[in-house]
Amino acid sequence: MKILDWYILKRYLFTFLMMLLLFIPIGITVNLAEKIGRILEKEVPFSAVALYYLDFTIYFANLLFPIFLFLSVIWFTSKLANNTEIVAFLSSGVSFSRFLRPYMIGATIIAALALVMGLYLAPMASKGFNQFVYKYLSNKKEINQTTDVFRQLNENDYIYVSNFDVKNKNGNYFTLEHFEDNVLKYKISANNIRYIEEDSTYRLTTYVKRTIGEDGDVLDIQRRIDTTFAFDLDDLTPVEYIAETLQYKELNNFIEKEKKRGSSNIGRYEVVKYKKWSLPIAVYILTIIAVAVSSIKRRGGMGINLAFGITIAMIYVFFDKVFGVMAEQSDFSPLIAVWFPNVVFGILAIYLLYNAKR
Known part of the structure; x- marks a missing residue:
């Protein structure tokens, strides 16, 4: 590598690291100020709080990765422009494409880091972060109870429970329906279902099994029965953040399993999956935009570049969030929702780079 490459690459990585070290403590302070009352009220152990903020650091950094990167590139490139260093580079015969090369090397390093973090x-950080919030910071109802759980276990079996107490592993108004060739064969219902952890069985109270027959239905009624089912306790206690806590291979298996069950949250899970790959690509796109915007010395100085950069970053986050919510809560394609901001800003990057070269 040439001296120019090392000079820009070190500034690229150092400024990005400083941006993380600057904003992460601010994020931790704001979060702690918001939650300190609940933490003291619950008498949360210090070790749990320390692990929570370690997970929070990774979670927070991964969430705002594009903004940190974008602002850091604009910051140090604007300083280069204000010091007329870029003019000196280009006047010495270095083409703009050659000037961009160390930025792309730095973007590759950051993209690899983003990929490792995402996968x-x-x-792991999301799991610890959400479990801490779920256990200590959510209100009692959110912690202890899920309501109206409907799940398709496979092609033939469907379950429903009116509400399920997570802490006590106890639910009310449970039903299981078994179909063959779209014909109901039997239905199991109970006023109460309780998971017996020692035996890995379910205890049903006021148990009724209705078997559908050609000559009439057969009823099996028992006051209480212990039995096993082909579903896990997690099927009765679904959590929205489950996809965020799974590594890539586990996430793929989980999505396939949920598709077979007819889950209504497939869009939410696939958005998480596709974002693991879209973020590293966004690193390149945002780097090009940041260089194209800030490499020109402007009359307003660095402030104009930062203002313009922050505006673009906010628009990017807005697109990302809006399309993500659309995919999670409607039939909008998760693939399009995740990649559309990259396509739009990729086109913008090409346009800005073309004008910067001119």
Whole structure:
């Protein structure tokens, strides 16, 4: 590598690291100020709080990765432009494409880091982060109870429970329906279902099994029965953040399993999956936009570049969130929802880069 490459690459990585070290403590302080009352009220152990903020750091960094990167590139490139260093580089015969090369090397390093975080580190941090919130910071109802749980277990079996107490592993108004060739064969219902952890069985109270027959239905009624089912306790206690806590291979298996069950949350899970790959690509796109915007010395100085950069970053986040919500709550394609901001800003990056070269 040439001296120019090392000079820009070190500034690229150092400024990005400083941006993380600057904003993450601010995020932790704001979060702690908001939640300190609940933490003290619940008498949360210090070790649990320390692990929570370690997970929060990774979770927070992964969430705002594009903004940190974008602002750091605009910051140090604007300083280069204000010091007329870019003019000196280009006047010495260096083409703009050659000037861009160390930025692309830096973007590759950051993209690799983003990929590792998305595939491995962020899921583990998200699990610890959400479990802490779920256990200590949510209100009692959110912690203890899920309501109106309907699940398709496979092609033939469907379950429903009116509400399920997560803490006590106890639910009310449970039904299981078994179909063959779209014909109901039997239905099991109970006023109460309780998971017996020692035996890995379910205890049904006021148990009724109705078997559908050609010559009439057969009823099996018992006051209480212990039995096993082909579903897990997790099927009765679904959590919205489950996809965020799974590594990539586990997430793929989970999505396939949920598709077979006819889950209504497939869009939410696939958005999480596709974002693991879209974020590293966004690193390149945002780097090009940031260089194209900030490499020109402007009359207003660095402030104009930062203002313009922050505006673009906010628009990017807005697109990302809006299309993500559309995919989660409607039939809008998760693939399009995740990649559309990258396509739009990729076109913008090409346009800005073309004008910067001119």
